[in-house]
Amino acid sequence: MVRVTETTRIGPVTGPGSPGRTDERFAIHGTDLGIVWDAGDGRVCVLFGDTFGAGRAAHGAGPGHADWRCNVLAFSGTRDLGAGLALDDVVARGDGTAAQVLPSEPGHEVTVIPNGGIALDGTHYVHYMSVREWGGPGRWRTDHAGVAVSDDGGRTWRRPRSARWRNRWWRDDPFQIGAFVRSGGYVYLFSTTQGRSGDGYLARVRPDGILHPDRYGYWDGTGWGGRQSAAAPVFTGPVGEMSLGYHSGFDRWLLMHLDESRKGLVLRSAEELTGPWSSGEVVVPAAEYPAVYGGYLHPWSLDGPDLYYLVSQWGPYNVFLTRSRLAAG
Numbered sequence: 001m002v003r004v005t006e007t008t009r010i011g012p013v014t015g016p017g018s019p020g021r022t023d024e025r026f027a028i029h030g031t032d033l034g035i036v037w038d039a040g041d042g043r044v045c046v047l048f049g050d051t052f053g054a055g056r057a058a059h060g061a062g063p064g065h066a067d068w069r070c071n072v073l074a075f076s077g078t079r080d081l082g083a084g085l086a087l088d089d090v091v092a093r094g095d096g097t098a099a100q101v102l103p104s105e106p107g108h109e110v111t112v113i114p115n116g117g118i119a120l121d122g123t124h125y126v127h128y129m130s131v132r133e134w135g136g137p138g139r140w141r142t143d144h145a146g147v148a149v150s151d152d153g154g155r156t157w158r159r160p161r162s163a164r165w166r167n168r169w170w171r172d173d174p175f176q177i178g179a180f181v182r183s184g185g186y187v188y189l190f191s192t193t194q195g196r197s198g199d200g201y202l203a204r205v206r207p208d209g210i211l212h213p214d215r216y217g218y219w220d221g222t223g224w225g226g227r228q229s230a231a232a233p234v235f236t237g238p239v240g241e242m243s244l245g246y247h248s249g250f251d252r253w254l255l256m257h258l259d260e261s262r263k264g265l266v267l268r269s270a271e272e273l274t275g276p277w278s279s280g281e282v283v284v285p286a287a288e289y290p291a292v293y294g295g296y297l298h299p300w301s302l303d304g305p306d307l308y309y310l311v312s313q314w315g316p317y318n319v320f321l322t323r324s325r326l327a328a329g
Contacts, residue, residue: 002267002329004326005327008324009289009320012318013034013319014318019086029053030051031048032061033049033113033294034312035117036309036310040119044075047071048071048073048319050069052067052068071102072100073090081298081301102159109130113131114126116243120210123150125148125149126148127179129194130144138260139196144165145173145176146164147164149163165213174193174201176194177191177240181244186204189204189205199239200236203216204219204224213228241258241296242255249302249304254307255268265294267283267307289311290313294310307323
């Protein structure tokens, strides 16, 4: 097991006062999530959710007329994370400010939210969810989840219709919010249902099949099967947004996710992706950081005692770099 000895907020990644001055340079005044993966070129990709510019609300997301973009993608080469995470560049519009990257279909979906990202041999893939309608806190309805792909370093993206998990009204599909990781000859997808109340599920696929859900093997509790309907929980929830990585220093997989029943972000560990997973511990409590969510591991911090990750808060509606010091449990 891995335990946490202390947790410290380093500072903002987005919005006013951020090291990259994202409000001034990229019209990112308020945003959330901040999904991080290694770009393979000496940078990391940092993908955000619903993003707003000047005129945004003082609390939470919106309004829609405040230069709303469903998602924006930035890049960072910061190595000294103890001093903060600066965003160096973005996929930009003509005026140099951040552009929406994952396309959306107005009238058919409320927004398109990224869940997890990975680069495979120079091609980038993002697991996303198409939100049909928002409900109460921690609840929403998706039309489908899918995998978007970029062949040009993240500048342009497409959403193949073949790369989708439909969320049928009669079944709460367990692959609507997911995180990618590569291990051996497979890409693994750790996932859960829409909202923040589902269990944790696991699937895997060869890299050349990542855009084809029918090629995935789904963990059924004892082995890998081809029927998604037979997928069994790897552990019980509630599971919200999540992030996954292998820590070479501790020889353990780490999983961070929101757990609304425990009122904060939880860090779990396991020797194998299929478990058993530790019950984990709350590392960012909502009592200290109200309306906290997200929790995306920075891949360049998965080898030492200091684990860095990006955390969102609804009130400020921005993203913050956080550090937890790890020790063997």
